[in-house]
Amino acid sequence: MKNKVFALAAAAVLTSSVAFAQTATTAPAAAPAAGADAMLSGPGITMGTKANGPLKFVNVQKTDLTASQLDGMDIYNAKNEEIGEIEDVVIGDGKSVIGLVASVGGFLGIDKSYVVLDPASVAINNDNGTWKAYVDTTKEALEAAPKLDYDKLDD
Structure with missing residues (x-):
């Protein structure tokens, strides 16, 4: 289950509040899908069985993050104490990242629990080559x- 969510999140995280600048380009031969049966469409992933618009590509920058980089990222507090780890990404209605799942507590995976953090309450920084969440x-x-x-x- 987690791997499926991360695969989907890898595409969506580029449009989220934790990603940085990207440049979108449109594929030259792509055409909008006629009669897309999307249940929900908008900026981000379309929920449905047909794409709702032309195929676009994104140029990923060195300053951008992927879901795989978020997975396992340590979370620190203001005292620089490690207090959890990012385990998953929540995409709301296929539009954008609405939550970061953090694991807290436990020892060697026993009694570990999960809480969902609002991405707006998380700061992410590259600390000498190591990404950290605060x-x-x-x-x-x-x-x-x-x-x-x-x-x-x-x-």
Whole structure:
């Protein structure tokens, strides 16, 4: 399940608030899909079975992030203490990244829990070649936050 979400997120994260500048170009021979049956369309991924517009490409810059770079990124607080790790990306209605799933607590994967952070509350910085995420909270506050239950997402 996580791998499928990350594959989808890799495309969408380029349009999210955690990505930086990109340059879009349109494929020369592409034409808009006639009668697209999209349930939801807009900036970002279209939810449906047909594309809703011409094929476009994006030039990824060195300053851009991919979902695979976010996966496993350590989260630090204002005291530079490691308090969690980014585990997943949530894409709302196929439009943009609306959450970053953080793992908190636990030891060697036991009793680990997941919380979803608003991307606007997360700062990401390249610290001498290592990407790090920063939030203004404590480990205890993350552990007490509402939990995400992955099993309920599959229902």
